[in-house]
Amino acid sequence: MKVLKKSLLFFMLAIVSCQLKQAQINTTEIHVKAPFDMPSIKIPDFSNCKQFLITDFGAIEGDKELTSTAISKAIDEANKNGCGTVVIPEGEWLTKKIHLRSNVNLHLNENAVLLFSENPKDYLPAVFTTWEGMECYNYSPLVYAYDCENVAITGNGTLKAKLDVWKIWYKRPRAHMNSLKRLYNLASYNKPVEERQMVNDSANFRPQFIQFNRSKNILLEGVSIENSPFWTIHPYLSTNVVIRDVKVKAHGHNNDGVDPEMSQNVLIENCIFDQGDDAIAIKSGRNQDAWRLNTPSKNIIMRNCIMKNGHQLAAIGSELSGGIENVYVENCNVVDGAKMFHLVFIKTNERRGGYVKNIFVENIDAGSIEMGVLGIETDVLYQWRNLVPTIEKKLTPIENIHLTNVRAKSSQYLSKILGSEELPIKDIYLNNVTVDSLSKEKHIHENVLNFEEK
Incomplete structure (x- = not known):
């Protein structure tokens, strides 16, 4: 009898084990x-x-x-x-x-x-x-x-x-x-x-x-998204995120396409963005909250995407207090006739702290851009300038920005880089970055160290 009970117990455990195995999720790795x-x-x-x-x-x-x-x-x-x-x-x-x-x-x-x-x-x-x-x-x-x-x-x-x-x-x-x-x-x-x-x-x-x-191990694939109350896709403090073959059309206020914030290991590919704000806006929190959480946005890749409208192809900030590094934007197209201010716009202010480094943008083709290919500004406060005071001042180091093989049909300027006197922006490299028709001077720079153009 004891042998029979033991055999029955082993049999039942085997069934449970099999059921658990059938219900176990698999994962794949993308390199x-x-x-x-x-x-x-x-x-x-x-x-x-x-x-x-x-x-x-x-x-x-x-x-x-x-x-x-x-x-x-x-x-x-x-x-x-x-x-x-x-x-x-x-x-x-x-x-x-x-x-x-x-x-x-x-x-x-x-x-x-x-x-x-x-x-x-x-x-x-x-x-x-x-x-x-x-x-x-x-x-x-x-x-x-x-x-x-x-x-x-x-x-x-x-x-x-x-x-x-x-x-x-x-x-x-x-x-x-x-x-x-x-x-x-x-x-x-x-x-x-x-x-x-x-x-x-x-x-x-x-x-x-x-x-x-x-959250972690996230896949958003194939779907279309229309309209949005606010930011459209927001990975926040998340790791391992793939957004693939997604179509986004949202033209309301603050309707960014994707806002990776304090998130790491993110791939955005083969997507179409038609936005009322930035197509992709990489962020890492605001001021004291981000300093407390101490988590940079890092290892973010956007490739093979089409932009039909959006304030910027790729915006960084202004909420960047946790730091942003290792961003790679490649092989993207901004359709002619799209309403777009910049291809790359890095924005911060005296309250943010954090840092920006290792930003790589290459093989981008665009029609007419309203302002410029590259914009970097360190005094962007919008409505906050007079709404609330600076409680704690922290400047943002910005360095090692690379643009390669980028072309636009027309814009006001090619680059506008406005660093602060206390902390100049440094190490900006442009290689084969061209605009067919400029309406203002090619480069507008203040407080920039080591700007190279080939």
């Missing part, structure tokens, strides 16, 4: 060549994971409540299974916020549309997130992953935000600016994030569309 030591990037592979169709959990087209509940239940089941793909079928599915969990792929079939509600209450309760480089509690991003591992959004469908309310919130009335001042002071004096509750009747802090917060 990318760069002008710096670029680590391999690990991303999840859901090809052997079970699928969970949202209609099996009660989703009905046009019914926001049932669809939201169904998506949440499907995500929970996929997570409990060890790994899983939550499938959004063809059709238009009105939904509230979506919170991803580890080992889950949100997959949109062709002709599937996830249509996100315009009601701010559908993004409550408030979650641990950020606003322009400062941590706070605010409306949930429309798609939010917090402290997740192995997450993905894939497929040929579309994620779309209804803008009825958000477009009203694009304006910045006095009540909104007062809330900004309040958050700035809370962050500047290192008040606990739990005290920074920014949801009220007048703050109107718009949420990001997609935020991966403190």
